[in-house]
Amino acid sequence: MARLPVYLRALTTLSEQGTATCSSEHLAAAAGVNSAKLRKDLSYLGSYGTRGVGYDVDYLRYQIAREIGVTQDWPVVIVGIGNLGHALANYSGFRSRGFRVVALLDADPRRHEEVVAGVDVRPFDDLEQIVRDHSVAIGVIATPALAAQDVADRMVGCGITSILNFAPTVLSVPEGVDVRKVDLSIELQILAYHEQRKTHGATT
Amino acid sequence: MARLPVYLRALTTLSEQGTATCSSEHLAAAAGVNSAKLRKDLSYLGSYGTRGVGYDVDYLRYQIAREIGVTQDWPVVIVGIGNLGHALANYSGFRSRGFRVVALLDADPRRHEEVVAGVDVRPFDDLEQIVRDHSVAIGVIATPALAAQDVADRMVGCGITSILNFAPTVLSVPEGVDVRKVDLSIELQILAYHEQRKTHGATT
DNA sequence: CTCGGTTTGTTCTCGCGTTCACAAACTCCT
DNA sequence: AGGAGTTTGTGAACGCGAGAACAAACCGAG
Known part of the structure; x- marks a missing residue:
């Protein structure tokens, strides 16, 4: 549940x-x-x-x-170290609940020098190796919408079976892979919808 | 819907x-x-x-x-400029859908010198004035859990009727005020739950 | 003008989740 | 020990949303 x-x-x-x-x-x-x-x-x-x-x-x-299942440790990879990726990497609520960020990946080489939340950013191509080394089962996508499907495909390809998607796209994944999506702007739009009905009056 | x-x-x-x-x-x-x-x-x-x-x-x-209602402009205030607040303020998906961040508020005086996403951070006590000046109806809470209820009360007190809550708390608000909540760690926990059932096998 | 192909709008049924209501079980007081 | 009060666990009814199926309407060709 x-x-x-x-x-x-x-x-x-x-x-x-x-x-x-x-x-x-x-x-x-x-x-x-x-x-x-x-x-x-x-x-x-x-x-x-x-x-x-x-x-x-x-x-x-x-x-x-x-x-x-939060009594065990869940290794997690985060792909896409933009503003949101930064925030997720630093989010204390993950670590305190058994989620350990083992790698931050980004396709942009300029970011590979950065160190975020004590973990250094690595090239996206290291995905396979990292997933294998740490037995990662959960991946987080915080990339722009255009890259999201490709990232998801690569994740699925190397054995990740649960994806948390922050990109505003509908991901298509094979059966057996779970995807949960969080779209920040959709939440605001839902609020705006109700807000409009409140102030403007329902035209029914 | x-x-x-x-x-x-x-x-x-x-x-x-x-x-x-x-x-x-x-x-x-x-x-x-x-x-x-x-x-x-x-x-x-x-x-x-x-x-x-x-x-x-x-x-x-x-x-x-x-x-x-996204054909009109929705002024929005964001309270709590931590990692998540930064990410939200810089999120392009808001502006492109008619949401305009008119103010960033934080209780910590050390942050009041910062400028994030072209908007400067102001003291939380300016909330009432900002809401009045810009007719703000939507507020975003990106504070720690302990501060969230107080922020919500202040928001409701000055006329905000829709709240998007990122703090991991159940907010209690009067009737007529809409609250949507996004809890990042809950999403991961749901994935972990399914993941555990997948690999460990259902004990039914 | 008529007919076949296509797509919307709607009705109906089914299944699930929520909620009410009550019996079983436990504690505490006398 | 016995009874009153409280709280869990569950059986049953209700409501609602989802999906399938069908009739109405539109386009284009002959």
């Missing part, structure tokens, strides 16, 4: 606040979902709660982390 | 390629959706196609742009 990471984050916050135990209602409020939905999601993983009491925060947190 | 921006982007690409007319099947392939779903979405806006022919690319593009 796509909500497990949200629960995990809420549990981490609760744990840091010193809460040892919490009810489904409490956790649901912290995660911003319905309590029934939360209980059903959790029951899908197994019975980790105690009736009349609630859930043990740390225990449940570990169980969800294990289910998601 | 949340798919309209995707259609708009696909239509723009088609238009740049010189395509004057396209069928729902063709456009659906470019947008990565089912053709029946596409037709249903478009019919929701009105009958802009011609049976037996298809859709006029530029005409449909304008109609969708108008429906979303």
